[in-house]
Amino acid sequence: MASVTESVSDDFAPIRCVTWAVEDTVDDALAPNAQGRLFVLGTVGGWPSAMVDARADSADGVADLVRRSVAEGSVRAPSGFIAERTTPTPVTVVVCTLGREPRLTETIEALLGQTHAALEIVVVDNDPASGRTPALLTGIDDPRLRIVTEPRRGLSAARNTGLAQASHPIVAFTDDDALPAADWVATLAAVFDTDPGVDCVTGLVLPAEVATRTQLFFEEAGGFAKGLRAVHWRRDGGGTALGTEAGPEGIAFPFDGGFGSGNNMAFRAAALHELGGFDEALGAGSLTRGGEDLDAFQAVYLAGGTVVYWPAALVRHHHRADHDALVEQLHGYGVGMAAVVTKRFLSSPATAVGVLRRLPGGLRLLLDSRSAKNHGKSAAFPVEATRAERRGYLVGPGAYLRARRRARRRSAVAAR
Numbered sequence: 001m002a003s004v005t006e007s008v009s010d011d012f013a014p015i016r017c018v019t020w021a022v023e024d025t026v027d028d029a030l031a032p033n034a035q036g037r038l039f040v041l042g043t044v045g046g047w048p049s050a051m052v053d054a055r056a057d058s059a060d061g062v063a064d065l066v067r068r069s070v071a072e073g074s075v076r077a078p079s080g081f082i083a084e085r086t087t088p089t090p091v092t093v094v095v096c097t098l099g100r101e102p103r104l105t106e107t108i109e110a111l112l113g114q115t116h117a118a119l120e121i122v123v124v125d126n127d128p129a130s131g132r133t134p135a136l137l138t139g140i141d142d143p144r145l146r147i148v149t150e151p152r153r154g155l156s157a158a159r160n161t162g163l164a165q166a167s168h169p170i171v172a173f174t175d176d177d178a179l180p181a182a183d184w185v186a187t188l189a190a191v192f193d194t195d196p197g198v199d200c201v202t203g204l205v206l207p208a209e210v211a212t213r214t215q216l217f218f219e220e221a222g223g224f225a226k227g228l229r230a231v232h233w234r235r236d237g238g239g240t241a242l243g244t245e246a247g248p249e250g251i252a253f254p255f256d257g258g259f260g261s262g263n264n265m266a267f268r269a270a271a272l273h274e275l276g277g278f279d280e281a282l283g284a285g286s287l288t289r290g291g292e293d294l295d296a297f298q299a300v301y302l303a304g305g306t307v308v309y310w311p312a313a314l315v316r317h318h319h320r321a322d323h324d325a326l327v328e329q330l331h332g333y334g335v336g337m338a339a340v341v342t343k344r345f346l347s348s349p350a351t352a353v354g355v356l357r358r359l360p361g362g363l364r365l366l367l368d369s370r371s372a373k374n375h376g377k378s379a380a381f382p383v384e385a386t387r388a389e390r391r392g393y394l395v396g397p398g399a400y401l402r403a404r405r406r407a408r409r410r411s412a413v414a415a416r
Contacts, residue, residue: 202260334392
């Protein structure tokens with residue numbers, strides 16, 4: 001996120017996060033906080049064109065900074081983007097939950113408020129014995145909403161149940177602590193419609209708010225955003241009908257997290273079924289604690305499919321608000337990432353060689369304070385969070401081997 005400054009304070013105060021079209025008039029939505037700070041996603045013609053950590057003493061000052069950032073930047077909408085495009089393609093949205101997140105109701109209300117008409121929402125209750133999920137949603141009555149149960153604990157198992165229950169050819173996934181923009185589903189559907197060769201689409205994820213310093217630390221650690229350029233990845237080097245650029249291939253590509261994140265992703269259901277769905281040895285609720293989304297993106301790409309990152313598909317996310325939760329989250333990310341790399345290493349001799357070739361660069365990315373992964377961390381960033389993530393990388397390989405054995409035993413029992 002670009003940081004542009006008119007006046008700066010060293011004190012932290014909660015920071016609002018807003019989206020503002022530079023064509024619009026300036027209003028109180030652009031008012032900065034008491035320390036003169038506001039996080040703004042600036043759009044031009046509906047396309048996200050600048051992420052600005054604006055520091056000014058008035059809404060007019062913020063607007064000037066955002067306009068300047070847009071003008072000085074080089075982000076332009078790709079040729080395949082049509083603002084407010086409508087399509088009849090039906091979409092299923094899957095939200096998996098344990099019923100512990102009270103913001104689940106906000107997520108469902110945001111989905112029911114989508115501009116896309118052909119929509120169904122499948123909520124997968126991954127702890128049905130608790131009764132929490134139906135209790136949370138008891139006040140929402142809409143024929144587009146279904147609650148299904150999956151008593152086998154684990155995000156991958158829950159997502160696979162959602163996939164199996166999906167009625168439509170496009171299946172999108174978000175989380176129970178996320179807020180999709182009103183045109184999120186329509187934007188995803190338009191990408192698939194424009195290019196029938198696209199198998200997977202991911203989108204931009206920004207904070208819903210930065211109410212605590214811990215939430216700011218998560219952004220310093222990289223957050224979820226992957227930039228504002230529409231890009232694609234194809235092994236054959238081909239393009240798309242969307243006008244996207246070839247996606248970046250970092251030093252650990254494709255065995256990294258560069259494709260996107262699981263709180264903003266969509267697949268052609270047929271393609272995801274063909275790949276076997278989500279690996280139940282991975283993901284939250286398993287021993288590996290994460291990585292099922294990264295594994296799915298990599299699987300699409302390695303199978304010869306096309307993955308598109310389309311930042312106009314916007315989701316805002318409520319980050320962990322307290323220190324201990326952040327430390328635990330980053331540790332889980334480390335475990336999950338290392339588990340996915342271990343899976344790739346074990347998949348074939350040729351892939352194992354590819355993993356080994358990228359290992360030195362991957363270690364530099366993880367350990368070097370000047371690397372793209374670490375350079376955004378301020379001096380105040382909690383060192384214990386960094387250490388916890390690195391410990392996760394050490395734990396990940398063994399966790400994956402144990403989780404794989406457990407998943408195979410569970411499958412064998414289910415097949416009897």
